[in-house]
Amino acid sequence: MNQIWMFSIGGSNLTVPDRKCSMFLVATILMLSMALLFQPIVHVNAQLNPSEYIVAESHANVLSKVTPSGVRTVICNTFPSGAHPIGVAIDSGGNCIVAESGVNVLSKVTPSGIRTVIFTYARVTRPVGLAIDSAGNYIVAEASANVLSKVTPSSVRTVIFTFMKGAFPVAVAIDSGGNYVVVESGANVLSRVTPSGVRTRIHTFMGGTFPSGVAIDSEGNYIVTESHIDILSKFTPGGDRTVIFRFARGTFPYGVAIDSGGNYFVVEAFANVLSKVTPSGVRTAIHTFVEGTFPYGVAIIPTPRPVEGYLAPYLALVVLVGTILAVFAVRKARKAKTKPTQEIDKEYEALWRRAARNPGCPSPFSF
Numbered sequence: 001m002n003q004i005w006m007f008s009i010g011g012s013n014l015t016v017p018d019r020k021c022s023m024f025l026v027a028t029i030l031m032l033s034m035a036l037l038f039q040p041i042v043h044v045n046a047q048l049n050p051s052e053y054i055v056a057e058s059h060a061n062v063l064s065k066v067t068p069s070g071v072r073t074v075i076c077n078t079f080p081s082g083a084h085p086i087g088v089a090i091d092s093g094g095n096c097i098v099a100e101s102g103v104n105v106l107s108k109v110t111p112s113g114i115r116t117v118i119f120t121y122a123r124v125t126r127p128v129g130l131a132i133d134s135a136g137n138y139i140v141a142e143a144s145a146n147v148l149s150k151v152t153p154s155s156v157r158t159v160i161f162t163f164m165k166g167a168f169p170v171a172v173a174i175d176s177g178g179n180y181v182v183v184e185s186g187a188n189v190l191s192r193v194t195p196s197g198v199r200t201r202i203h204t205f206m207g208g209t210f211p212s213g214v215a216i217d218s219e220g221n222y223i224v225t226e227s228h229i230d231i232l233s234k235f236t237p238g239g240d241r242t243v244i245f246r247f248a249r250g251t252f253p254y255g256v257a258i259d260s261g262g263n264y265f266v267v268e269a270f271a272n273v274l275s276k277v278t279p280s281g282v283r284t285a286i287h288t289f290v291e292g293t294f295p296y297g298v299a300i301i302p303t304p305r306p307v308e309g310y311l312a313p314y315l316a317l318v319v320l321v322g323t324i325l326a327v328f329a330v331r332k333a334r335k336a337k338t339k340p341t342q343e344i345d346k347e348y349e350a351l352w353r354r355a356a357r358n359p360g361c362p363s364p365f366s367f
Helices: 018-037 312-334 341-357
Strands: 004-009 012-017 053-057 062-066 072-076 085-090 096-100 105-109 115-120 127-132 138-142 147-151 157-162 169-174 180-184 189-193 199-204 211-216 222-226 231-235 241-246 253-258 264-268 273-277 283-288 295-300
Touching: 053 085, 062 085, 085 127, 085 138, 085 253, 096 127, 096 295, 105 127, 127 180, 138 169, 138 180, 147 169, 180 211, 189 211, 222 253, 231 253, 264 295, 273 295
Parallel strands: 085 295, 127 169, 169 211, 211 253, 253 295
Antiparallel strands: 004 012, 053 062, 053 295, 062 072, 085 096, 096 105, 105 115, 127 138, 138 147, 147 157, 169 180, 180 189, 189 199, 211 222, 222 231, 231 241, 253 264, 264 273, 273 283
């Protein structure tokens, strides 16, 4: 049995059948939602500056920041004499984790430049390569000890894998499966080590290549600096090698990092240069350091990426759900607490008949 909705407009009462009113409201909601759905939202974070780069200037004992335009700022210069910082990575809090190879220390440097020792290794361990896993642990390549180890933020060290003597692991990156991709510089080998300590050889370089740095791109390929032959190369997980770029002779490319656009940022240690190499092999020098600086490590400061496209569908969904809830609330509040329309009509008819029988009785509709 249909019920009615009663609205008061300008002192007059308007009754609308419940079904028609519901259809009207639903149609209105859909029209508003569709209108919002196709309204473009301005790109979020579109004005953010490109990423900045953290560089470990090994022989200068300095950690610096370089902007895309080449402006250099010192972050920390309080390393002890002979610290020779090489490996650098950035944790989720924006702190720089640094492998100080000369003093066998793993340290943390805050964005404001405050240095704290995380772990001190045994003498002649020489921590060089560094990566941070998804749990926030520090994965360290201990070059002289021929060990890949894990250090927790609470300074507990665990050996993951021990390489053969002379392997000299100097760099490590972590793939999407949580495996460690390691550059064994002394053995001229690129290898993969599982978290459980199982090692697999990916590629063997020719003698004298001295591979030094490694990073993993968005497609899972390994980007490697071959320092002694001045080459930046790419390897598939299966070991197929492609040359990306050949640097000038004697440049000694060492550390490498990859930005969200797939560009490679390389510290050319002997040339004292931070450069950018595009995937198509175009090189641009970003900053030239003072001679004798010997930059070895590089990391990219992560910045929020622009959100492109339409955010409105999410807003439309919120509006739609909220409006439906509001409609139900209005229906509950405004639905006439009356009898069904057939019974109301019968009562009106009875009143008219009564008025007809008693001419002196005022009309029920006289106000």
